[in-house]
Amino acid sequence: MRHTISLLVENKFGVLSRISSLFSGRGYNIESLSVGETIDPQISIMTIVTSGDDQIIEQITKQLNKLIDVIKVVDMTELDHVEREMVLIKVAPKQEDKAEVLRLAEIFRGRVVDSGQKTYTIEVTGDEKKIEAIVELLKPMGIKEFVRTGKIAIAREGVKKG
Amino acid sequence: MKITGAEIFIECLKKEGVRYIFGYPGGVVLSIFDLLYDNKDIQLILTRHEQGAVHASDGYARSTGKVGVVLVTSGPGATNTVTGIATAFMDSIPVVVFSGQVSTPLIGNDAFQEADIVGISRPCTKYNYLVKDVKDLSRIVKEAFHIAMSGRPGPVLIDLPKDVTASKAEFTWPEIKIRSYNPTYEGNKWMITQAAHLIAKSKKAVIIAGGGVILSNGSKELRELAEHTEIPVTMTLMGLGSFPGAHELSLGMPGMHGTYYANKAIQESDLLIAIGMRFDDRVTGRIDAFAPHAKIIHIDIDPTSIRKNVRVDIPIVGDVKRVLTVLNKVLKEDIKEQWGEVRKAWLRQIYTWRHERPLSYTYSDEVIKPQFVVEKIYELTKGDAIITTEVGQNQMWTAQFYKFDRPRTLLTSGGLGTMGYGFPAAIGAQLAHPNKLVIDIAGDGSILMNIQELATAVLHKLPVKVAILNNHYLGMVRQWQELFFNERYSYSHLHSDIVPDFVKVAEAYGAVGFRATKSSEVEPVLKEAFKIKKTVFMDFIVDWKEKVYPMVPAGAAIDQMLFEEHKDKPEKKLKAVK
Ligand SMILES: Cc1ncc(C[n+]2csc(CCOP(=O)(O)OP(=O)(O)O)c2C)c(N)n1
Numbered sequence: 001m002r003h004t005i006s007l008l009v010e011n012k013f014g015v016l017s018r019i020s021s022l023f024s025g026r027g028y029n030i031e032s033l034s035v036g037e038t039i040d041p042q043i044s045i046m047t048i049v050t051s052g053d054d055q056i057i058e059q060i061t062k063q064l065n066k067l068i069d070v071i072k073v074v075d076m077t078e079l080d081h082v083e084r085e086m087v088l089i090k091v092a093p094k095q096e097d098k099a100e101v102l103r104l105a106e107i108f109r110g111r112v113v114d115s116g117q118k119t120y121t122i123e124v125t126g127d128e129k130k131i132e133a134i135v136e137l138l139k140p141m142g143i144k145e146f147v148r149t150g151k152i153a154i155a156r157e158g159v160k161k162g
Numbered sequence: 163m164k165i166t167g168a169e170i171f172i173e174c175l176k177k178e179g180v181r182y183i184f185g186y187p188g189g190v191v192l193s194i195f196d197l198l199y200d201n202k203d204i205q206l207i208l209t210r211h212e213q214g215a216v217h218a219s220d221g222y223a224r225s226t227g228k229v230g231v232v233l234v235t236s237g238p239g240a241t242n243t244v245t246g247i248a249t250a251f252m253d254s255i256p257v258v259v260f261s262g263q264v265s266t267p268l269i270g271n272d273a274f275q276e277a278d279i280v281g282i283s284r285p286c287t288k289y290n291y292l293v294k295d296v297k298d299l300s301r302i303v304k305e306a307f308h309i310a311m312s313g314r315p316g317p318v319l320i321d322l323p324k325d326v327t328a329s330k331a332e333f334t335w336p337e338i339k340i341r342s343y344n345p346t347y348e349g350n351k352w353m354i355t356q357a358a359h360l361i362a363k364s365k366k367a368v369i370i371a372g373g374g375v376i377l378s379n380g381s382k383e384l385r386e387l388a389e390h391t392e393i394p395v396t397m398t399l400m401g402l403g404s405f406p407g408a409h410e411l412s413l414g415m416p417g418m419h420g421t422y423y424a425n426k427a428i429q430e431s432d433l434l435i436a437i438g439m440r441f442d443d444r445v446t447g448r449i450d451a452f453a454p455h456a457k458i459i460h461i462d463i464d465p466t467s468i469r470k471n472v473r474v475d476i477p478i479v480g481d482v483k484r485v486l487t488v489l490n491k492v493l494k495e496d497i498k499e500q501w502g503e504v505r506k507a508w509l510r511q512i513y514t515w516r517h518e519r520p521l522s523y524t525y526s527d528e529v530i531k532p533q534f535v536v537e538k539i540y541e542l543t544k545g546d547a548i549i550t551t552e553v554g555q556n557q558m559w560t561a562q563f564y565k566f567d568r569p570r571t572l573l574t575s576g577g578l579g580t581m582g583y584g585f586p587a588a589i590g591a592q593l594a595h596p597n598k599l600v601i602d603i604a605g606d607g608s609i610l611m612n613i614q615e616l617a618t619a620v621l622h623k624l625p626v627k628v629a630i631l632n633n634h635y636l637g638m639v640r641q642w643q644e645l646f647f648n649e650r651y652s653y654s655h656l657h658s659d660i661v662p663d664f665v666k667v668a669e670a671y672g673a674v675g676f677r678a679t680k681s682s683e684v685e686p687v688l689k690e691a692f693k694i695k696k697t698v699f700m701d702f703i704v705d706w707k708e709k710v711y712p713m714v715p716a717g718a719a720i721d722q723m724l725f726e727e728h729k730d731k732p733e734k735k736l737k738a739v740k
């Protein structure tokens with residue numbers, strides 16, 4: 001099963017490499033990973049989406065906890081939480097599809113962040129299902145490029161994080 | 163007053179009470195070496211290879227319980243330490259390695275003798291550092307020693323760029339607090355109570371003791387537990403010495419080359435009490451057939467060891483010594499059950515297995531049996547020696563036939579299985595215990611992997627004894643080829659009866675060399691060697707056909723064991739007994 005794991009880590013040189021080499025060295029897979037600073041500039045937060053059975057996920061969280069630079073590990077999947085991901089899609093529609101592309105962007109509450117002679121670049125934020133849905137719908141119109149941020153997650157109000 | 167990074171380095175080691183550094187010089191660490199030149203408090207032991215330096219510091223650490231310290235140069239000096247670091251990592255040994263590094267502005271430029279040792283050593287250290295600012299140096303050193311020794315111990319590497327050791331700062335010895343590192347020492351009391359009840363109710367319990375018992379200095383508590391509950395104890399390779407091997411409750415080693423009765427007892431048990439061990443595949447054999455009837459209590463300081471390989475009913479994360487102290491107290495004060503009768507029946511059953519198939523070999527008057535050499539060493543030392551081993555058959559025969567009665571008397575590379583470990587480790591142990599008999603039980607293949615350390619031993623007048631079980635082969639490889647590869651001895655024949663002449667090698671370095679070719683010569687050679695206060699090599703020409711038995715083939719359940727073939731049934735070479 002898929003799990004979204006959120007970790008607070010020391011914002012130090014080499015930390016990302018320690019974490020990614022833990023996954024590769026032990027044969028766990030990373031579906032996505034995103035990193036950013038927190039309000040405290042000495043601490044970064046990472047969101048990792050991974051998959052495995054219960055025993056593997058237990059090992060992953062324990063192994064992450066064991067890393068000296070990791071301050072806290074939370075398996076978001078077990079909590080009530082909000083997940084978001086952003087995608088930038090560059091579409092090159094035929095003349096007759098242009099209106100449809102803009103209509104779809106609007107339905108998905110996307111924004112056109114760049115437009116040129118041949119392409120629109122659309123920004124969409126949402127959970128995984130939403131992102132996948134818009135990508136599917138835009139595919140026939142001619143997606144030239146698309147970039148996803150990877151998932152980030154946050155617990156809902158009042159949820160205790162272990 | 164401001165002092166240089168190199169001087170701060172020395173001050174830090176003094177604060178940590180370091181007496182010996184094992185090392186090798188080179189360009190970027192010369193300023194540190196210069197300070198060591200006339201330093202009275204710290205002596206550098208110049209090994210002849212950086213791998214030897216790390217193993218020596220590891221032997222020092224295992225035999226004393228203190229941190230071993232290494233200092234090497236950048237590039238090749240640093241990369242030469244990797245096998246030593248990985249060896250210490252797999253066996254959880256506290257070692258701090260200082261590697262020189264090119265100056266910070268040059269890092270990343272493929273400078274002369276630059277290697278990304280922080281990157282290279284990341285997966286085999288508990289933690290590592292690149293010091294970028296001299297102001298951080300003393301804090302980093304203090305943290306490194308703390309991390310190496312605390313929790314589940316392990317090696318830590320500190321990379322020291324040349325310009326950092328040259329620049330100046332005030333020396334401070336700060337309080338350290340690593341917010342993200344808080345090992346759990348106290349076991350959960352409720353879990354411990356549950357464990358006590360399970361132990362009290364069990365009918366066929368077995369304790370499996372591992373290296374964690376030794377690392378936490380918990381041998382006394384383990385013995386108290388075993389004797390109070392009358393539960394037999396089997397010790398993994400790393401756990402040998404944690405419980406007296408000659409004790410009536412000792413079952414010897416379990417697993418691939420374990421005793422029949424230890425493996426039988428595990429397979430038939432209704433409760434396994436695993437203490438400071440991690441269910442290595444050499445112990446469990448086929449995992450889904452391991453201890454099928456047993457509930458499992460697992461005590462370990464490292465939460466990742468628990469439920470990694472086997473299902474666990476009662477997990478207890480904590481320091482072995484502290485957990486056992488509480489467990490013993492609960493068992494003595496709160497448990498009312500009487501277990502005398504049930505235990506007697508179980509111990510009787512084990513006694514039957516023990517007599518059915520004891521550890522054995524066929525003695526010969528003529529050719530020397532390697533097991534005979536190990537037995538004689540035990541007999542003559544009465545267990546009062548520090549034994550190191552190399553890897554292969556020599557290691558397994560030592561584990562089987564030497565009864566380790568005290569912790570920290572067997573130093574062996576268990577996790578990584580590093581050939582070439584034993585001799586430098588013996589040097590480190592001898593330095594820490596000048597009046598002890600320190601013996602490396604070696605193979606003719608392994609000893610050549612760090613033979614250059616003869617110079618180190620001789621020059622420092624370290625009376626290390628090396629007993630080479632010379633079977634002319636990479637014996638353990640040959641054994642597998644005989645049993646599982648149709649006797650095709652592909653590249654395992656070393657011809658060590660011809661090359662080298664170990665007696666002459668020893669003499670060339672200024673050590674003493676002896677050779678024994680007949681069983682009757684074994685005891686006199688050992689006695690003579692133990693008397694001499696010098697480095698001694700003993701070349702025991704042993705039966706090259708001898709194999710380590712019992713043996714569980716890789717991937718089989720641990721009670722599917724092969725035994726020595728019997729003369730009365732020559733048609734059947736191997737016999738698997740369930
Ligand atoms: C550095 C290293 N290389 C290879 C091996 C694989 N290996 C395990 S045992 C062994 C044979 C060791 O031969 P020897 O030292 O003569 O010991 P024996 O088994 O003959 O007692 C080998 C090659 C190893 N453990 N370590």
Ligand SMILES: [Mg+2]
Binds near residue numbers: 607631635637
């Ligand atoms: Mg050999």
